[in-house]
Amino acid sequence: MKKCFGILLLCLFAFNACEKDDFCTTTPVTPNLVIRFYDKDDITAVKSVPRLSVIAQSKTDSLISTRTLDSIAIPLNGLASETVYLLKMNDAEGNLADNKVDTLTITYTPEEDYISRSCGFRYVFDDVTLTVTNSWIERLSNNSIPEINHQIQSHVQIFH
Template sequence: MRKTLVFLSLIILTFLSCEKDDFCTQNPVTPNLILRFYDDSNRETLKVVDNLYVWAEGKDSLFINASLDSLFIPLNSAATETVYNFSKNNIINQFTIQYTIENEYISRSCGFKVIFNDVNFASNNTWITDFEPATLTVEKQTEAHVQIYH
């Protein structure tokens, strides 16, 4: 009887000492900025950008010789501004994104999520003729945040 009681106690202590596994199910937590490229003459029609090179100021290129109608780019969560260069056929357009940062606690396993508020866009409009911010907050990655016309 004593051996059985000791054995049961050890089993109970073993199960009580186990920690719950934490997995972050929200991936990615911090959203990227989503850009969609449209035809300037027909603003409802998506338009592919041929030979697109993209790089953040002071960084290497993200996409080399890509042809895209949409682009996901990360924003710098350690700063309040991110500057990207978009090159199309060797014509460079500088696109500046300014924002404020809000950290939101998600869970112990995921940590914090960065939400970009008060987002403002500026461009030197070389090959990009116009753009429309669709939102002033970048919190999710479910739809485009900016429509770029070229």
């Protein structure tokens, strides 16, 4: 009887020590800043940017290089309170004299958002402010965004 009780007690402790598997079933992503480009004369018309390049300040590699796009999603640095990008448009292929470069400065307050033990953290960006030098960019739809916590739709529209 003592042996059965001992084996039963051992089994009870063994099964009690097991931990439920904890897999991240969601895909929490630190959201990118989503920008959509529009025609400055017809604010409802989407307008692609010819040969767009996006380069982070003080970097040599491009995030996007000479592609014609009507929208982009660019990452923000969760370990800093400011991210600066150079947005370069070229009207004629291969002609450096036709390059038009604007500087997009994004300031924000990064905040860690706890998802779960298995998924970990992601960053959410609060009090986002955008400023741009005007070379080929005419204006922004808004200069401030209360919070960036998704990348489902565009956060800001650029008119050019």
